[in-house]
Amino acid sequence: MNKAQEYMNCVTGLLQTIMDKEAQNIEAAAQALKNTMMQDGMIYSFGTGHSVILCSESYRRAGGLANCCPILDQRVMPFPKAGRPLNEGIIEREEGVTAEIFKRYPLKKGDSMFVFCYGGKNATSIDAGLLCKELGVTTICISSVPSNPAVISSRFIPSRVSQFIV
Numbered sequence: 825m826n827k828a829q830e831y832m833n834c835v836t837g838l839l840q841t842i843m844d845k846e847a848q849n850i851e852a853a854a855q856a857l858k859n860t861m862m863q864d865g866m867i868y869s870f871g872t873g874h875s876v877i878l879c880s881e882s883y884r885r886a887g888g889l890a891n892c893c894p895i896l897d898q899r900v901m902p903f904p905k906a907g908r909p910l911n912e913g914i915i916e917r918e919e920g921v922t923a924e925i926f927k928r929y930p931l932k933k934g935d936s937m938f939v940f941c942y943g944g945k946n947a948t949s950i951d952a953g954l955l956c957k958e959l960g961v962t963t964i965c966i967s968s969v970p971s972n973p974a975v976i977s978s979r980f981i982p983s984r985v986s987q988f989i990v
Contacts, residue, residue, distance in 0.1 A: 856962045860891075860936040867892045868929065868961075870952045871940035872900035872916040878940040878966070897925045900948060915948075922951035933960030940966050 825833075860867055867889065869879040879894035899915050915921055925948075931937070937956045941949035949965075956963040 853964045856964070857936055860934060860962065861889070863934045865891070865932075865934040865936065866930075867936045867938070868895055868931065869893075869938040869940065870895040870922075870925075870949075872946060872948050873902050873942075875940035875942070875949075876901050879938075882938075893929070895925060895929055900925070916946040917948075919947040919951060922948045922955060926952075926955055931956065931959050931961050935959075936962040936964065938964050938966060942968050 857867060859865075867882065869882055869892070871877075871879050876894075876896065879896065882888065882892040883894045899921065937952070939949055939952045939956075953963050953965060
């Protein structure tokens with residue numbers, strides 16, 4: 825079997841696993857997003873490090889939804905600011921940073937939020953889910969928790985942080 829076919833088989837297998845294990849959560853999350861849109865709510869997305877890239881996927885896309893807004897902050901992005909060193913991921917581990925970032929966005933009950941994180945370890949992602957829950961914002965966490973259970977924080981209790989975990 826050639827490498828292209830091996831790659832295709834691997835990706836197809838991963839997608840099938842997601843479908844088998846997460847179809848119910850994906851369907852429920854889709855319904856929650858529909859409810860947000862029907863109520864003229866906003867759909868936010870938040871992540872740190874390379875997860876920021878996923879946040880930008882919903883924003884200002886040709887033919888995309890106007891009510892999508894990535895929550896962006898230079899301090900949690902993996903890109904160096906001109907003349908300053910690359911953030912080495914330290915700040916995303918600090919509690920309280922997310923609350924500062926969220927103050928710039930008018931999050932309210934009826935909105936929805938995607939929280940993208942690798943494994944539920946960093947304080948910013950956990951705090952994002954907890955703050956959204958406090959505000960009545962529906963939270964959808966997209967994570968790779970099963971791929972690395974050793975990195976899960978003791979603060980990461982899925983039902984405490986998010987309504988939907990995929």
